[in-house]
Amino acid sequence: MTSVLNRWTAILGLAVAAASLGGCAAAVVGGAAVAGGVVATDRRSPNTQVADQTIELRASSRVNDALGERRGHINITSYYRKVLLTGEVATTEDRQRAYAAVAGTPDVVGVIDELAVLPESSLSQRANDTYLTGRVKAGLLDANGVPANSIKVLTERGTTYLMGRLTPREADLATEVARTTPGVQRVVRVIDFISEQAALHPSDPTGSTPAPAPVSSVPSGGAGAAATPAAEGAVTHPVTPQPVEVQQPPIQVQPLPPASR
Known part of the structure; x- marks a missing residue:
């Protein structure tokens, strides 16, 4: 019973963190912060995990350069060098620029584009996610x-x-x-x-x-x-x-x- 309570306490804590940090919280939950605690049981080798984290950093920098203040809310997640793009951008052109920036990142072998041309999600939506x-x-x-x-x-x-x-x-x-x-x-x-x-x-x-x-x-x-x-x-x-x-x-x-x- 105690372990169940601890699990749900942790989940609620994540929701609160998302409300405070916005889009950054989702990136932390899905990325290095969680991955660091499960390296021993991850099927990716340590080198592959480092490569995925490096891709995320490089791709994020390239998207920032391509879109600047128009970046919107974009999450970049790499797994086995395949990059998933999620979130919202203002225009179709911004979506295309973001895709091109990520696809041109060194060591990326595939891009899954799930970006939506929509207003940015609210803090409450991100907390719920x-x-x-x-x-x-x-x-x-x-x-x-x-x-x-x-x-x-x-x-x-x-x-x-x-x-x-x-x-x-x-x-x-x-x-x-x-x-x-x-x-x-x-x-x-x-x-x-x-x-x-x-x-x-x-x-x-x-x-x-x-x-x-x-x-x-x-x-x-x-x-x-x-x-x-x-x-x-x-x-x-x-x-x-x-x-x-x-x-x-x-x-x-x-x-x-x-x-x-």
């Missing part, structure tokens, strides 16, 4: 057969994103947890599917499936949702339209050279 992220993470921790510490979770305007390197079975279990979490309106999966053998030996690349990370969108399990398996009816498309990028399998990257300044 952070709260939902915490609830999904708690559900993943409680679920049997789900490598919770190997799944990156973030929520934007009620849509929860799952990023990871998972077997089809693990992906379906994680999706079911997310879509049945009260308040989640939609689930988008950015998953590199791997074999059961690769899941047991994540440092051995021979067991990985040479396929791009698909993006799957499924309905949530809210009121009125059909009680169907999570994968049914999902619309899947490649992470990026450039064939040269989508052909690359998930890899463990080597240490990056010092960034040029």
Whole structure:
């Protein structure tokens, strides 16, 4: 009982932090602050985790240079060098500039553009998104057969994103947890599917499936949702339209050279 109370206390604390910090809180929850505590159980090697964090910093700097004061509310999340863009920008042109800036960042192999041309989300919306992220993470921790510490979770305007390197079975279990979490309106999966053998030996690349990370969108399990398996009816498309990028399998990257300044 005490552990459950502690978990929900932590979730509420995240919501309060989001209300105080705005967009920064979501980046911290989904990025280095949480990842630093689960390095030992993350399926990415330490070098890959550092590479993803470096990509996020470089991409953020490039977006700032491209948009300046028009940046809006943009979250940049890298996992296995595939970058997810979420948030809001003022115009279609700003969205295109942000995409181009991220796609041109060194070591990025794919970009999933989920930016919306909308007014920036409110602090209360961001707090609710952070709260939902915490609830999904708690559900993943409680679920049997789900490598919770190997799944990156973030929520934007009620849509929860799952990023990871998972077997089809693990992906379906994680999706079911997310879509049945009260308040989640939609689930988008950015998953590199791997074999059961690769899941047991994540440092051995021979067991990985040479396929791009698909993006799957499924309905949530809210009121009125059909009680169907999570994968049914999902619309899947490649992470990026450039064939040269989508052909690359998930890899463990080597240490990056010092960034040029």
